[in-house]
Amino acid sequence: MCRNQPQAQSGEKVQGGEERDKVPSSAPGREGRPRYQQLARLRIVVLGAEGVGKSALTVRYLTRRYISEYRRAIDLLYRHTVCLDDVTSEVEILDVSLRQHAHESVSSSHTRWGEGFVVVYSVDSAASFHEAGAILDALQRLKAPVYVPAILLANKRDLDPGRQVSVEEGQALSLQHGCQFYEVSAAESHVGVTLAFQALLRETRSLQLTRPLPRQRRISIVAVSRMIGSLIGRGPDPPSPTLKPTLVVQDSAGKRTLRRKDKKRPSLSL
Numbered sequence: 059m060c061r062n063q064p065q066a067q068s069g070e071k072v073q074g075g076e077e078r079d080k081v082p083s084s085a086p087g088r089e090g091r092p093r094y095q096q097l098a099r100l101r102i103v104v105l106g107a108e109g110v111g112k113s114a115l116t117v118r119y120l121t122r123r124y125i126s127e128y129r130r131a132i133d134l135l136y137r138h139t140v141c142l143d144d145v146t147s148e149v150e151i152l153d154v155s156l157r158q159h160a161h162e163s164v165s166s167s168h169t170r171w172g173e174g175f176v177v178v179y180s181v182d183s184a185a186s187f188h189e190a191g192a193i194l195d196a197l198q199r200l201k202a203p204v205y206v207p208a209i210l211l212a213n214k215r216d217l218d219p220g221r222q223v224s225v226e227e228g229q230a231l232s233l234q235h236g237c238q239f240y241e242v243s244a245a246e247s248h249v250g251v252t253l254a255f256q257a258l259l260r261e262t263r264s265l266q267l268t269r270p271l272p273r274q275r276r277i278s279i280v281a282v283s284r285m286i287g288s289l290i291g292r293g294p295d296p297p298s299p300t301l302k303p304t305l306v307v308q309d310s311a312g313k314r315t316l317r318r319k320d321k322k323r324p325s326l327s328l
């Protein structure tokens with residue numbers, strides 16, 4: 059039985075792209091297990107206007123801790139092993155740093171890579187609420203006709219005196235887009251944040267299971283390796299300005315390091 063909490067994967071080995079693509083489907087995977095025994099992988103993208111608390115929420119979910127200041131203007135990719143409902147999955151969370159007019163920066167690279175989406179706004183910012191609506195529109199447009207598992211996350215509930223967006227408005231927007239809605243405060247508690255992420259992981263996982271496995275695996279390998287190729291400038295596509303995540307890796311001593319993905323350091327494994 060596994061604990062119902064996300065766990066940092068320590069001592070994670072990060073490999074280059076070419077090696078990864080060569081692994082035949084019957085060969086042992088990087089954990090030394092046959093492919094069919096490897097963990098399900100869920101890829102989550104966190105989107106929202108600038109400063110709404112995307113990093114605070116992501117770190118709150120992953121570590122239960124609240125850290126009030128983060129490096130800005132970089133995308134971060136977190137990889138963790140999560141046990142939920144006694145099912146262990148490898149979860150990758152891309153915390154995207156979008157600038158003004160965030161919805162215009164949501165690209166098909168994000169939607170091709172991501173399987174589940176957290177769309178965040180801040181209750182003290184009507185502008186961020188409108189951005190969230192535009193992001194949900196953009197996701198649906200880019201993913202159409204495929205259904206998009208997403209949650210709408212209203213953050214900074216603790217700032218109620220300065221509230222510009224009511225709970226009812228948040229609910230109405232989520233109903234309009236057919237997604238779940240949570241109002242939370244990354245600053246106050248990890249509970250709501252954890253429930254929200256877990257709901258999305260469940261939905262994303264359920265959707266994965268409805269797809270035929272071999273085909274889905276092939277598609278995800280191609281999609282990720284293409285994305286990684288463009289991230290590190292090796293692929294035929296030009297590098298996307300919005301998809302250059304820094305990988306957060308936790309070593310066996312528990313020390314966390316940030317690695318920027320650039321030409322010299324190809325670093326994401328399948």
Ligand SMILES: Nc1nc2c(ncn2[C@@H]2O[C@H](COP(=O)(O)OP(=O)(O)OP(=O)(O)O)[C@@H](O)[C@H]2O)c(=O)[nH]1
Pocket residue numbers: 106107108109110111112113114115125126127128130131132154155156213214215216217242243244245246
């Ligand atoms: N009061 C309050 N402040 C919060 C909360 N969550 C985040 N913040 C603050 O909001 C600011 C922005 O938080 P970030 O997590 O960096 O926001 P972000 O969306 O990742 O920012 P960018 O990556 O620059 O777009 C920081 O000063 C946080 O401390 C919250 O729940 N309540």
